[in-house]
Amino acid sequence: DAMVIQNPRYQVTQFGKPVTLSCSQTLNHNVMYWYQQKSSQAPKLLFHYYDKDFNNEADTPDNFQSRRPNTSFCFLDIRSPGLGDAAMYLCATSGLAALTDTQYFGPGTRLTVL
C-alpha cells in the first residue's frame, strides 16, 4: 500500500513555464519534505514543513515555492523552470517519535525541462 504518493511520476515542461508537483501521504505525519536529486548525487533538501510551519533552506532558490493546504498534501511549485532544474524531486514524510524518526519517501517525480 502506497504511503507517500507523488504525481506525476514524469513531468515535462518548457523553459520558463510554471509547473507544480504534488505529494500526498496516508501516514498522518506532521513533517513533510521536498528534496531535489540530480543524477548520481545525494538528495538535497529544499524545504520542509512541520505541520504548517514552513522551513526554507538558505540556498533554495526563490524560484521554488511550496504549499501545504492540509496534513495529507504538499505541493512544490517551480515558478520559472530553467534547464538546471531538471532533476528528480522527492517528497518524504516523518512522524514525531523523537528517537525513531524515519523518513518515508515517495517514488519521486522526474522533471524534464525543454
Place this chain on the structure above:
Amino acid sequence: TQLLEQSPQFLSIQEGENLTVYCNSSSVFSSLQWYRQEPGEGPVLLVTVVTGGEVKKLKRLTFQFGDARKDSSLHITAAQPGDTGLYLCAGAPSGTYKYIFGTGTRLKVLA
C-alpha cells in the same frame, strides 16, 4: 554544509566479496537511517539505528551505530548483483527535524 560524509563514494566489486560503507559526522544524531536507491526510484528504507552501539542485521546486511551516535556503518557479506545501487545514510541531528543525507555510495556488484 554537508554534515554526513560517506565513504567510499564508488565501489565496484565481484559477486561474493564483502564490503563496508561508512557514514561519519561530527554531529550527534538521535537516529540514522540507511536507504538503497535504484535509478528512477525514490530511496527505500533498509534500517533505522537508534541506540549508540546498536547492531542490526538484515539478512546479509549488518548495520552498526557508533557508541557516540555520530557514525554508522553498513557491511554487506557475499555481495550479489542485486545489491547494486546507491546507498545513502540519512538522519536529523539531535533536536532537529531537518533530515540530511550522506554523500552516497554507489555500489556495483559484478556477476
